[in-house]
Amino acid sequence: MPTIVVDVMPKVGLLDPAGVAIAVALQRVGAPNVTDVRLGKRFELAVEGPVSNDMMEQVRHIAHTLLSNSVVDDVVDIRVAHTADIPREGLTVGQ
């Protein structure tokens, strides 16, 4: 089953206190070359394939109107992946 991956990031220059907090912690644990951290979101939409242009258009619409808020976010990537490409190793799920 194909999966459509959508990446959303806070706009460049927007206040990102979570990113700043992570960057400060990284400095503390000895990653002095990391100068900045920005925290975004990755969405994986499982779809009934095959992926058509119409479907991609629909996902683009969802990405721009719901998965992101255009005031503060940018949709930086929308791409098709296949289930096999999405790493699941090491994941243990209770029943």
Added chain:
Amino acid sequence: MKIGVVTFPGSLDDRDAHRAIRLAGGESVALWHAEHDLRGVDALVLPGGFSYGDYLRAGALASLSPIMAEIIDAARRGVPILGVCNGFQMLTEAHLLPGALIRNRGGTFLRRDQCVRIDNATTSWTSQFVDGEEIILPLKSGEGCFTASAEDVKRLEGEGEVVCRYFAGKLIAGKLVGSIPTGQAGQSGVNPNGSVNNIAGITNSRGTVVGLMPHPEHAVERGFGPDTPDAMRAGVDGLTFFTSVLSALAAA
């Protein structure tokens, strides 16, 4: 006059909103997010809380609730709507108000009694204040930093659509009230969360839809409100938002 309070999964302040409406002399009506029925109310309150656990973005999933279709329609008809805290976030996510509310500049959830200055005393919810009036309301939010495009900020400022701003604190009987000590991480004495131009609340062009980060419904009864120099928890400045809308409805 009937004022509806919409309860969403994760609403916290709906009961306080009901109580505020009753104390102001109105009839409060419980509304449920999953219905399409506004039960004939004359005005609406979207209360604070953490609807849908703030998943995706605060207010984003609530803005897609079934009842939101009726709320958007009511807003177009000029029905007064007040969104407080999470309710303000819902109003921006539903595009009934511009901008967005993001994580506080200091990164922490803030709870404090906050001085707020009224900048627009002509909206449906603020008509019984006077311009420039300084009031104290509880503020309690993690994502209260108001941000908007330069264009929207210019319009809000130019058209008088800023309802109220965070203010340095109120000097009553020689005591500074409603402010915090300066020097705390990421905070100043005036602006608690990094909101552009210290904006604490905004309205639409008709002055009917108002979004506020501070909580008027928690400042309506002595003994249960913010501290004042007079006494602990004595602040009742929030009641005026509810008496304002009742008088606006009575005059309509």
